[in-house]
Amino acid sequence: MKKHLLAIALFALCTTGLNAASPKKVTPEKKGVETINRATAEAHIGFLACDELEGREAGWKGGRIAGNYIISCLKQMGIKPLLAGDYIQPFDVYHAERQVKGKRWQVHPDSIAELKKVVHQKLALRNILGKIEGKNPNEIVIIGAHYDHIGYDPMLEGDQIYNGADDNASGVQAVLQVARAFLATGEQPERTVIFAFWDGEEKGLLGSRYFAMNYPDIKKVKGYLNYDMIGRNNREDQPDYFVYFYTAAHQAFGDWLKKDIEDYRLQLSPDYRAWDNPVGGSDNGTFAKLGIPIIWYHTDAHPDYHLPGDETQKINWLKIVDITKASFLAMWKLANEKKY
Template sequence: MKKEIIAALFLAATLPVFAQKPVEKGLQSISQESAKATIGFLASDELEGREAGTRGGRIAAEYIVSQLRLMNIQPLDESYYQPFEAYRKERQQKGRWQVHPDSIALIKGGVHKRLNLKNILAKIEGKNPNEYVIVGAHYDHLGIDPTLVGDCIYNGADDNASGVSAVLQLAKAFLVCGQQPERTIIFAFWDGEESGLLGSSYFVQNCQFIQSVKGYLNYDMIGRNTNEAKPQLVDYFYTQAHPAFGDWLKGDIQKYKLKLEPIYHAWDKPVGGSDNGSFAKAGIPIIWYHTNAHPDYHQPSDEASRINWEKVVEITKASYLNLWRLANEKSY
């Protein structure tokens, strides 16, 4: 009898775990501890602001790849890295960094500069390997300015170590959930965003299956508050032709009691602001989380100590639920 009572008590204690839905298993894996680990490392002084093409940027890339390997998330191709080059005219001439072959050909006709950069691309393969959704964030920032008086490192904790932390947490959540998605999910970490959306532009230009990408979810700054009196505010941009994207978030906030107060921006073609623009120009539906500018935006004071950790986690949870639907619903 004693053994039967113990067995019954054990079953009662574990029943909620067994009954838990896959989507909720993944949701519960998202934590402040994981966010703090990633943002703390990427925004540390030792990485010197992660400017594209610098030693700090390369260390950041190695860290991200190490986390993907630790989770056993497979690379999109043979390597996690997608190397590419960007060119621009020498510094006394007007112009921006370019990755398009036609622009590069023109620039090479004169005195020019070159950057060696690399995106990081990983995947969880779906049941339908011919359809894709992508979640991405840029991992570069503004580097270091030794001529600044005082703090000379642009740590980029919010911009965009916070976004990188979310992409890594979503990768883990989809593993933890234990269910293969219908569509293949690509986890992307873009290089060179601060220099002109270089990494995401290069990817879109060279992606052989771009017409099979059904949606793109973007993060750029999800850890701060523009209005300190309303810390739960978040700007939620999405493609206007897909009103379901707005309905998803409204429903999930209510169902899961997420501590967010979104400002909904339905945009005909959301091409501005961040790496979402590269995908919107290609006609791909997008969702973009952004907490807008704040006094530390593009300043050395954008440090991990100023991050709103609860906000990072709540946005990561909300976007995980977005990605779940992007990857699994037949139509939206």
């Protein structure tokens, strides 16, 4: 009997040692997901939507400070610049003299040439662009969010600053957290990943349009993931709700989200909207017009849209973190799946 008990004890010790020496492997995706958190979201949004940035209007001081902040974050993480050793893609936009009604800011060279013939306005804007190089240099995916908002109005009574916490500091924090998550995986993606922060979206998708017209490798882009307002509740009785737009021809985009919500127990209730021609709404339109498949995360309208009440304390932190996690998982697949 003693020999029998000794054998059982030895077997238990050997088995325990074997299990300890062979822990369950953590996937690269899980390593990335685990870096995404509320504290980081609060830090980024808290800075970008603070009163001192005066609403981050494109071409104004607050917008430039926001761009400089993003560059500092990219440098600190070790994300390389995209263009010729520089994170900044500068460009100028033009507008008719302010008394001319019904005109838009222009970024196309032909439209600019016409405006230069008469009295006109001009703004100097900046896209901020970083990258992680992929194993295959001939394929690229982009994740982007606009970092500008609509500034401030000194003639408003009371709060005069359009802080833009949801629109779109929420999206900027997501791109920054996803960039860090990619690095945390410890693996080089198959495709090159561009991390894009667009300027001038509020004035007519100007930054993404300029990029698409001038980026020499635009035909290598295989997918674009967009954020525009991912931090608020459309209805307070549905805090998990958000809209998930994607190119209808790529049903896998919808399947990915359904599986990731289940696997990672994300507290999200998406409204899946497959879109045959997703050319409107935000910077996704710039890429959809070129036939590039898109994914767009959006929590839908709320009472503070384009008003001074769009402030940090109204963000749904649980939802914004889970959307950021879900989008990292989607972006990881965009960067690595051979077919989608």
